[in-house]
Amino acid sequence: VARHWSGLWDRDTMEEEISSEFVEGSDDVFRFGDHLELNQFDGLPYSSRYYKLLQERKKLPIWKTRIDFMNALENNQLIVVSGTTKTGKSTQVPQWCAEFCLSAEYHHGVVVCSQIQRQQAVDLALRVADEMDVNIGHEVGYSIPLENCCSNDTILRYCTDDVLMREMMSNPLLEHYGVVVIDQAHERTVSTDLLLGLLREVISQRPELRVVVLSVPPASDRLVAHYGGVPHLRVEAMPSAEVVYSSGGRAESFYAALRLVLEVHRAQEPGDMAVFLASEQEVSCACSILAKEAARLSGTLGELVPLAMCPLHAGICLPITEDQKKSRRVFLSCSQSEDLFWSVDTLNFVIDTGVEKRFVYNPRVRASSEVIRPISRCRAEIRKQLAGTAGKCFCLYPEEMELSPEIPAGILEANITSAVLFLKRMEVAGLRHCDFISRPDPEGFMQALEELDYLAALDDDGNLSEIGIIMSEFPLDPQMAKALLASCQFDCVSEVLTIAAMLAAPSCFVEPPVGMVTEAMRCYMKLYHPEGDHFTLINIYNTFKSSQEKPHFTPEEWCQDYFLCCAALQTAEAIRAELTDIMKQLELPMSEPAFGTKANTLNIKRALLAGFFMQIARDVDGSGSYFMLSTKHMAKLHPLSAYGAKTPQLSPPEWLLFHEYTLCDSNCIRTATPIPPQLFIQMVPQYFFYNLPSSESKEILQHILDREGSANRNGRRKPQPVATDAPKETEGSRSSDRCLLQ
Known part of the structure; x- marks a missing residue:
């Protein structure tokens, strides 16, 4: 390795001589035949652009630390590099790590660099591929949610922190990598903090692994103190404006x-x-x-x-064209x-x-x-x-x-139920210790464990159950993952897949221009479904898909006419395809679409209740003021809800299931669907029901439960869930429940 590093320094000297001749001389002076040097990563001769970009790279503040960084990387498992933005650390450090892995002939793996934003990962990969004079998608690639641009030849991979975190579920020791670079550690996202905490355990089991943490001052000082005095390279700050x-x-x-x-x-x-x-x-x-x-x-x-x-x-950060100058x-x-x-x-x-x-x-x-x-x-x-x-x-x-x-730190302010589910999955894989930089609030941690227990994701010993393992495979919050699994039992997979994708994607509703609010609401009313907002989302998605088949009418035009965001719907389409692939990989049963039938409507509500039984509310006075049973808080429906918009043909239901509740000026609940209380009684786990705080609404449910129990004791048969092999309804029986546009 030492001989190879000395070879690299000689190569740098050669690059300086060649690039100096290229910059100072004319185009006629520089000829590849005079100084034929091969790219160490793909074996092809360097292009003239490589030497031009090399001169720009050497002017970056980070370049002065290159030798110190290489020496620290060779002798330490964990390094912290701090510097302000535009110092070049996000582009240069991963390249130097790739050279380090090359020196070991990739015996210990390749390089991965995490980012917190998908666009940042793509932009950096494109720039670094250009600087390394290789093809994007080959030697340098990127992996972001819903898009992968890598191959078996990739030696430097940019990805988002959540993508790398999910990769650890199947490869907990990250054995494919020799160097892991965690960029933007100062942003303290939940995924980045989990990675930093678990990598401390991984490097103890893999002495050959190197971890490089990139941050900005003063956040880097906290990281160095947390990791116990690891090497800390400070990049000289650029003069500020x-x-x-x-x-x-x-x-x-x-x-x-x-x-x-x-x-x-x-x-x-x-x-x-x-x-x-x-x-x-x-x-x-x-x-x-x-x-x-x-x-x-x-x-x-x-x-x-x-x-x-x-x-x-x-x-949006593309170079300016001549017309834009x-x-x-x-x-x-x-x-x-x-x-x-x-x-x-x-x-x-x-x-x-x-x-x-x-x-x-x-x-x-x-x-x-x-x-x-x-x-x-x-x-x-x-x-x-x-x-x-x-x-x-x-x-x-x-x-x-x-x-x-x-x-x-995001882990101190976010709902950490998904994070706890991930940590439980890591325990199954052998990583039982997460060295948190900021330890989560105990109350939030206990609430997350309680919620996972209600969802049957944990067994009696507090370990991850088989259902919990399957739930962790989906890039969804645990409640939606449980609802998706329940849809397999209730024969409504296609519809719940659409709901999950639409809720995971950004909102498809756009804020209408001033003076167009009334027109926008009129368009939304055409899309509203009488069975609630979850069904409206299916309606919007299906109509969007059908607009793609019209020869003289583009989806973008349809979205514009209905005040919807085409990019959000396209994202939902990609998420749905990804979720479908995961279900096929897990060999979960799929069902044919049956949207609009009475049986399908009932089964969708059953599946949603399987995951969201903790989010039930009741209209206590008939005015749309909803009392949430699990928290005893009051809220209004969001204006974009089919019922919150006060649609003439839709009156607010007494009981409903909601997807999200936000404490803000409007204090509203989003994405609501009416639920019969009898259906809630059938689907809710008994121990959750008895743990609900006392209220008038709980007394009503208890009365229904006692009445059904009495009827069963008297010999009446308790209603059963709709069978998955129920006969299909005729076309005529579907018409009354069909969505408005279909």
């Missing part, structure tokens, strides 16, 4: 940011802008306002192009999007409102609260670096405002 602070309050920051965008544009100073707002709702609203204001501006100022940075819009792009973003700007060299202005919206889960009420609060000092410093030395950063908050040092 000129920072201008404001004394405005939170209520003024949104409109102040938009006014500042227009003022900068009128000043005609060159460069693109990045505006950081509190939430995706503010991003959408700002994009609409700026688009209207841009249409009123004088043509002599150049075109102002607002761009919303959200999960459904990719490729006279326009100014305004990137509107919120938290966790800063690293997407690493490839935007034209960014000269950053406008930071200094606040963010986060969802904090409360295990006592089984709901998330919307919290608007100041960003961390860590995130504020990252944003200041984006504009570069020649730019300006406008902070729309006072300089003396107190900010928390680090980004809050």
Whole structure:
């Protein structure tokens, strides 16, 4: 290995000589025949672009630490590298790790680098493949949810942290990898924290494995302290932009940011802008306002192009074309999007409102609260670096405002039921210890275990049951995974697959433009299903699929006409295909679609109750004020619900099952479907029912249960679930229950 490293240093010297001749001489001077050097990764001669990009790479701040990094990687299992954004750590460190694995002839595995965002993983893979002078999808690839661009030849793979976490279920020791790079560790997502905690156990069982953690200061200091003084390489920080602070309050920051965008544009100073707002709702609203204001501006100022940075819009950081050089792009973003700007060299202005919206889960009420609060000092410093030395950063908050040092750990604020299910799966695989950087709240941990127990995912000893193992195979929350498994018993797999995909994808409903709300609601009413919102989702998906078969009518046009998001529906389509593949791999029984029959409607509700029996509510006064049995909280239906929209032909049901409850200004429940209380009594686990807190609603259910028990003792037969081999209904019997558009 030492001889190979010395060979690498000699090769670097040769690269400098060749690239120097290429840069200083003319195109005629440089000829591949003069200095024929082969790419160590694919065996082909380097292209001229490789040497050009090599010069750019050597100007990055991270390059000065290359020799120190290589030495640390050779002698240590775990390394922490800290540096601000645009220092090059996300592109260069994985390449150096690939060289390290090559030195061992890949005997210990290849390299994987995790990211928190799918678009970031794709962009970095494309850039690194270009720098390494190899083909994307071969030597360098990426794996993100619903998309895999890798092959057996891949030696450097970028992926999202949740994809790598799920890979550990089948390969707990990550034996395919010699180096694992955890990027953006400072973001403290649940998946990243779980990976960091479990990798401590993995390296103890695999002495040859190397783990590299990439972070930003000051979060990196906490990581070093947690891991007990591991090597810590600090990348020299780039000079930050000129920072201008404001004394405005939170209520003024949104409109102040938009006014500042227009003022900068009128000043005609060159460069693109990045505006950081509190939430995706503010991003959408700002994009609409700026688009209207841009249409009123004088043509002599150049075109102002607002761009919303959200999960459904990719490729916004592409190089500017010739036609776009006279326009100014305004990137509107919120938290966790800063690293997407690493490839935007034209960014000269950053406008930071200094606040963010986060969802904090409360295990006592089984709901998330919307919290608007100041960003961390860590995130504020990252944003200041984006504009570069020649730019300006406008902070729309006072300089003396107190900010928390680090980004809050997601595992302390999220519903960790899925995380606990994953950890239980890891226990089955032999990884019984997770060294948490921030240990989850005991109350949240106990609530997660209780919920998994109610779902029959745990056995009597608290270990993962067979049902729990199958549930963990699906990239869904445990309740939906249980409902999907129950659909196999109740012969409604196709319909529940659609519901699961639609709920896992972003919402397909878009906020209608001002003045079009009434028209949008009229379109939604055409899609509403009388049996509830879950059935409406099936209706929307089926109609979207049928629109793809119309020769003179595209799905995009149909979505636009009905105020729906085509990208969200396409994502749901891809998720459904993935879930279908998993069911086939697990050899679970599939059923033919029967949407619209009475038997199918009843069975869908049975399957949903199997997973969501903990989320039942009752209208206590007939006005749409719902009492949730498990938490004793009151809530209203969301306006986009078929019943919340006060559709004339649909009155709010007395009993309903809901998918989500959020504590916010509107305090509403989303995606609701009416459920007969008798059906709830049949499907609910007995020990959960008796653990429900006392209430009038529980007394009503207890009365129904006692009455049915008395009827059974008197010889009457208790209603049984619909058999999976029930005869198909005739076309005539289906018409009354058919969805409105079908």
